[in-house]
Amino acid sequence: MHYTSALAAWAAHWAYRLPYCHAHIDLKQQGQTIVYSSRRTHRRVPPAEFSATWTIGQVLPQTEPGSLAFFLTERYCLYAAHQDQLYRSRIFHQPWQLYQAELVSFHSTMLESHGLPTPEGDPLLYYAEAMAVQIWLLAKV
Template sequence: MSTSSLTLPSRRIPLMRQRWSELLFAHWPVAPEVLRPYLPARLELDLFEGQAWLGVVPFSMGGIRPLGLPAVPGLHHLHELNVRTYARLDGVPGVWFLSLDATNPFGVWAARTFFHLPYLHAEISLTQTGSALRAVAKRTHKGVAPATFAATWTPGQALPPTQPGTLAHFLTERYFLYTAGPNLLRDIQGPNLWRGQLFHEPWRLREATLSEWDSTLVESHGLPTPVGAPLLYAADALDVWVRELRRV
């Protein structure tokens, strides 16, 4: 799907507008059989040259508001950390989230209730010192495995636009998401599956260097600690439009 043009179809107006910033894509290659149990049977694990990928993505989400309405004070901004892999259904590629830790209690409730996504309550700070960004997080959601996160990275030189068929494009240019419900391991056994759609300009990626990484987000799902240094891309801020989820 190409999103180089943001002419939005009139018959399905997006529900919400957001602005994403201070974003880091961190990915590791993972054997497909390791991730397969975390997806419902109907979803195909999306592979790049036979390899599955697991990502951790910290970022800030601001300017959150329903389309055509002003932002609500106190509810228009949050920090997020998501753990993700990639899936497809009927040939449509998308993101599959194992968890989305976030700071705004109302936002977490709304995302779990209306978007069926596995959002979790967390305390997260995201600060900048010079050109370096630092995210620190502690999961506070009751009834789930605890997790902590601390990372410092420095965005670097701008990269050329990603091209279809490359790994960078596979990992970052995703305009659909899938979810089975807010309680991951229980809901993937159920009959429900939804597909959501996003609109935004192609990511403007940058090189990134890590000076700190200390995370138990992946391990909180019962997955082994990723091996080796992650593949990194920082990203410039962009505006995102979100459509409602539809059952598939």
């Protein structure tokens, strides 16, 4: 994950043991088109870039338990490992209202910068508006 504020990235890493990295991020929305770009500038990890443009489509029906969309979006716990210990944080949010999304352009070196292979095939893409989320402190599992 990437964050434009070095302090926020440090806080997320310290409080939740998340692999946040400092990056320069740009996000623009013009009508139903979103343009996002990120360039990782963190000192202790390889440099990498991500950019994508997509358009927001029609609203989708509420996700159903057992569906792939439900599995991918309705997460209510965050897990992290630190010093051979597993931690969990509870998360609460209303169900996401998903929209269809169509990818216009895409470029990424994120996975490859960590020695992982380039994914093949078309990505699965949804869009959702921002929403309030409550998150609790980490606790040992």
